[in-house]
Every structure is written in structure tokens, then in C-alpha cells.
Amino acid sequence: MKLVINTPGSYISKSGECFLIKNKEAKQEISSKKVEQLLVTTHAVISTDVIELALENNIDIVFLKNSGQPLGRVWHSKLGSITTIRRKQLFLQDNPFGLILIKEWILQKMNNQADFLSRLAMNRRDERHDIIKEAIGVINKQIDNVNSIPKEKTVEDVRNSMQGYEGTASRVYFSTLGKIIPEKYAFEKRSRNPALDAFNCMLNYSYGILYSSVEKACILAGLDPYIGIMHTDNYNKKALVFDLIEMYRTYMDEFVFKLFSTKKVKEDFFDIVEDGYYLNKEGKKLLISAYNEELEKKIRYKGKNMKFSDIIEYDCHKIANRILKEEIDC
Numbered sequence: 001m002k003l004v005i006n007t008p009g010s011y012i013s014k015s016g017e018c019f020l021i022k023n024k025e026a027k028q029e030i031s032s033k034k035v036e037q038l039l040v041t042t043h044a045v046i047s048t049d050v051i052e053l054a055l056e057n058n059i060d061i062v063f064l065k066n067s068g069q070p071l072g073r074v075w076h077s078k079l080g081s082i083t084t085i086r087r088k089q090l091f092l093q094d095n096p097f098g099l100i101l102i103k104e105w106i107l108q109k110m111n112n113q114a115d116f117l118s119r120l121a122m123n124r125r126d127e128r129h130d131i132i133k134e135a136i137g138v139i140n141k142q143i144d145n146v147n148s149i150p151k152e153k154t155v156e157d158v159r160n161s162m163q164g165y166e167g168t169a170s171r172v173y174f175s176t177l178g179k180i181i182p183e184k185y186a187f188e189k190r191s192r193n194p195a196l197d198a199f200n201c202m203l204n205y206s207y208g209i210l211y212s213s214v215e216k217a218c219i220l221a222g223l224d225p226y227i228g229i230m231h232t233d234n235y236n237k238k239a240l241v242f243d244l245i246e247m248y249r250t251y252m253d254e255f256v257f258k259l260f261s262t263k264k265v266k267e268d269f270f271d272i273v274e275d276g277y278y279l280n281k282e283g284k285k286l287l288i289s290a291y292n293e294e295l296e297k298k299i300r301y302k303g304k305n306m307k308f309s310d311i312i313e314y315d316c317h318k319i320a321n322r323i324l325k326e327e328i329d330c
Contacts, residue, residue: 002209002295003030004288005040006281012038014049032057036309037212039064041284062212066278069193069208075219085320088328089227089240093155097326098229101319102155105247106166106230107146112250113173114139120180128180135176142169155229162230166246177257185260194276199260201270201277202287206252207245209291213312214241214248221316223323244319248312255294259286 003019005012010023018029019038032053038061040046046061051074054061061074092098114136121132142165149158170190178187178199187197195201215238218225228239259265269283279287295309306314 001034001292002037002039002288003035004284005038005044006042006284006288008042008044010042010044011047012044012050013047014053017053019050019053032059035059037062037216039209039212039288041066042281060212060216064208064212069204070212070215073212073215075216085222085323086224086227088323088326089224089229091328092229092323093232095328096152096154097323097328098155099149099153099158100151101322102162102230102243103146103149105243106162107143109166109246109249110139110143110146110169112247113169113253114143116250116254117173117176124180131179132176135172138172139169142166159230177253181257181260182263185265194273194278196275196277198265198267198270198277199256201279202259202265202283203252203256205279205284205287206256206291207249209288210245210248210252211238211241214245214316217312217316218244220313221320223316223320244312244316247315251294251308255290256287259290264290 005021007023007025010021013020013022015029017033018031019035021028021030035054035057036059038050038054038059040061041064051061053059054074063071063073065071092101117132117136117139121129121136124132145165146162149161155162174190175188178189181187181199185198187199191197191200192204195204215225218240223240225238225241228241228243231237231239231242264286266282269280269286271278271280296307298305298307299311301311
């Protein structure tokens with residue numbers, strides 16, 4: 001589970017092998033054996049004993065901004081694997097194998113988008129059904145475009161085209177979601193920080209949590225989160241995390257969309273500051289609780305029944321092993 005510190009003024013200390021959380025509202029003791037990640041989303045005090053307990057149990061401590069974006073983390077100093085992987089990562093954007101990986105990740109994202117819209121179309125028999133079907137057609141066209149890129153090319157050769165195909169698919173995908181979500185929460189397009197509407201606000205926060213999970217999986221697998229393929233190191237950010245997260249965004253889209261369509265979201269879950277939407281304490285509580293439930297669900301993934309919490313680490317280890325085995329001139 002992800003242990004979330006969401007109440008201002010909380011104090012986290014150690015009690016045996018447990019985390020002890022105290023604040024004005026409650027006092028709670030949670031075994032470190034049940035925790036995989038400690039997320040701090042507000043002003044809080046953490047004792048050094050808590051940090052030591054977390055490091056001993058491979059629990060990373062992540063500090064999040066109000067938008068849900070990771071601000072920083074405390075993680076053990078051991079490398080996940082040998083440095084050969086990192087050395088080879090540096091050359092992937094100029095090697096055809098790098099393009100093979102990027103095509104796989106982008107195609108997985110686009111296919112997930114088309115599959116999600118197809119499931120939504122099954123439950124709608126009005127004009128929204130036609131809107132969804134039209135969007136699926138556009139996404140499938142972009143899938144064909146990506147598949148048509150010659151395998152002997154490199155990412156450097158086709159970066160602009162790939163970003164164009166991905167961008168076109170995403171624009172029509174989010175425009176369609178905005179038209180079929182409950183009318184009071186309708187939106188026109190994807191908006192980031194700050195979000196311009198409630199749906200994107202909640203989606204941004206869920207992506208923020210997802211970023212931290214992808215970075216953690218990279219570290220465990222021995223991948224360098226800063227060395228990307230499609231996203232280059234010019235971003236001065238965790239470029240590989242931006243590459244890899246594309247495969248999993250739709251899982252967040254679906255579970256957030258479900259929260260809205262099942263009327264679990266309330267207008268007072270959001271604070272509006274200078275025309276931007278920010279998730280407040282109650283909104284975060286709903287989202288994180290639902291996210292923890294999603295982590296424990298088993299889904300069919302690449303021929304296996306797996307918990308969503310295990311999928312990202314599974315993929316990162318597979319990717320690391322493929323990079324190690326590939327002949328890449330360094």
C-alpha cells in the first residue's frame with residue numbers, strides 16, 4: 001500500500017517496526033511490512049528513525065507538490081543493477097533498437113486509448129456512440145502511421161513524426177472523454193498545471209503518483225530515470241520516466257473517469273485559485289483511496305494475471321534485460 005500523509009501538522013515517528021502517525025484528527029499505527037511507498041503531500045514532520053525504517057524496508061519516501069508532481073524523494077543509495085545498462089541507455093536514441101522500444105511504448109498507449117474508448121462505446125447508444133467510434137478511427141490511423149515507420153530508422157530520424165502521431169491521437173482521445181463525461185464536468189482538452197477543470201485536476205494528481213511509481217521501478221531495475229530515448233536529457237528532468245509512463249497513463253484515465261461517472265466526485269473536492277483547479281484534502285483522500293484499491297486489482301497483462309502494482313516493475317526489469325542483451329556500440 002501507499003501510505004499518504006495528507007493532514008497538515010502530522011508527525012510521523014517510529015514505533016517498533018511500525019510507522020506512527022499523529023495529528024489533530026487521529027493517531028494511527030501502520031506496519032512497515034504493509035507499506036511500499038510513503039507519500040507526503042502536505043506540511044509534516046518526519047523523524048530520522050522513520051527514514052531509517054523506510055530505507056531498511058526498501059520504502060521510498062516521496063514528497064509531492066499540490067499538483068501531485070513529485071518534488072523529491074528519499075531512497076537507498078544502492079544501484080539497482082550494473083552500470084552497463086546506463087551506458088547503453090545513452091546510445092539508444094541513435095540506435096534502431098531505441099526506436100523499437102519507443103514504438104512499442106507508444107503503440108501500447110494508443111491501443112490502450114482505443115480499447116478504453118471501445119468499452120465506453122458499448123454502453124452508449126446515442127450520438128455519443130458515433131463520436132467515440134470516430135475518435136477510435138483517428139487513433140487507429142495513428143497506430144498505422146507508427147507501425148509504418150521503417151525499423152532501420154532511429155528515434156533521432158523520426159522524433160517529430162512520432163510526436164505528431166502521438167499528439168494527434170491524444171488530442172482526439174481527450175476531446176472525446178470531455179464530451180462523454182457527466183455534463184457538469186465536461187471539458188475541451190487536456191490541461192496540465194494548473195488544470196482548467198476538475199477532471200484534468202484529478203488526472204494530473206494521479207499522474208503525479210504514477211510518475212513516482214515509474215521512477216521507483218526504474219531504480220529497482222537498474223535503469224537510469226534521467227536517460228531517456230524519445231524525451232532527451234535536454235529537459236533536465238527524468239526523461240526515461242516521461243518515456244515509460246506513456247504505457248500506463250490510460251489506466252489512470254480509466255479509473256479517474258470511473259470516479260466521475262459513478263458520481264463519487266464532489267465539487268467541493270477542488271479549490272479554485274486564479275482560474276486553476278487544485279485538489280484539496282478531501283479530494284486527495286478519495287483519489288488516493290481509489291488508487292490503492294486499483295493497485296491490488298489483478299488484470300490480464302501480456303498473457304499474465306498481474307496486480308497493477310507489479311506491472312510497472314515487471315516491465316522495467318524486462319526492458320533492462322533487453323537493453324543488456326542488445327548489441328549497442330558504446
